[in-house]
Structures are given as structure tokens and as C-alpha cells.
Amino acid sequence: MKRQKRDKSDRAYTKGYQTGVCGRSKDICPHEEPQLRQAWLNGWREGRIDNWDGKTGVSGVQQLSANARR
Template identity: 55%
Template sequence: MKRQKRDVTSRAYVRGYRAGLSGKSRDICPSETGDIREHWMSGWRQGRSDFWDGYQGVSGIHCTPSRP
């Protein structure tokens, strides 16, 4: 069964969101410059915001990362 390739920017956003939600530093961003870094950082900011608001574990199930 073939799988469609996912958009690289949306994948970067989701990975940044997961890093922010788990409380990791933004210094671990895999890209130094470019569009991918921007999407990763915006996902990280949203994840970090949800982390500070207490959306972890069971209380964070309804918070699915979606692109703005």
C-alpha cells in the first residue's frame, strides 16, 4: 500500500509542537534557517504555550497540533 508523502512544513510544525509540549528547548531545532525552521518554531511556541497551560497527559488529548 502506498502512502502519500506528507508536507515537510506540516511535519516540522508537528515535531516542533511535540518538542515544546514536552518542555524541550528551542535550541534543538533541526534546521538553522529557512521555511522549515519557521514552521518548527511556530509549532514549538504553540506546544510551549500548551505546556504552560497544563495540557499534558490526559488533559492534552484534545489538543491536536494543527497548522494555523
């Protein structure tokens, strides 16, 4: 059974979140398209907030899963 690809904006959000949790800069956003860039930056912001709150490692992954369900 083939697996469907996820929505590009969901993928951009997830990658932005992972970048933010690692404490990396938002200046490395790889997207030029405004919608994908905005999704990536939203994920980055959530990731930075979780990083500041100490939610790294397993708790960060759980938080990402919770954010994806919204």
C-alpha cells in the first residue's frame, strides 16, 4: 500500500519546529514561497518556545505531535 505524501505546509512546519528546538537561527529558512515560509516560521517559533521552556528530546517530540493534531 502506497503512503500519501504529507501536505507541504505540514512538512515545512515540522522542519521549522525541529530547527527551532535545536536553537538554530530563523535566517536559515529554506523556503521562498510565502505560504511555506510562513508555515516554517510558525514551526520555528513554536520550537524556540519549547526550547526555552526546556522541552527538548522526548518531551519536544511529544509536543510536536500535540501541535500537529491541532
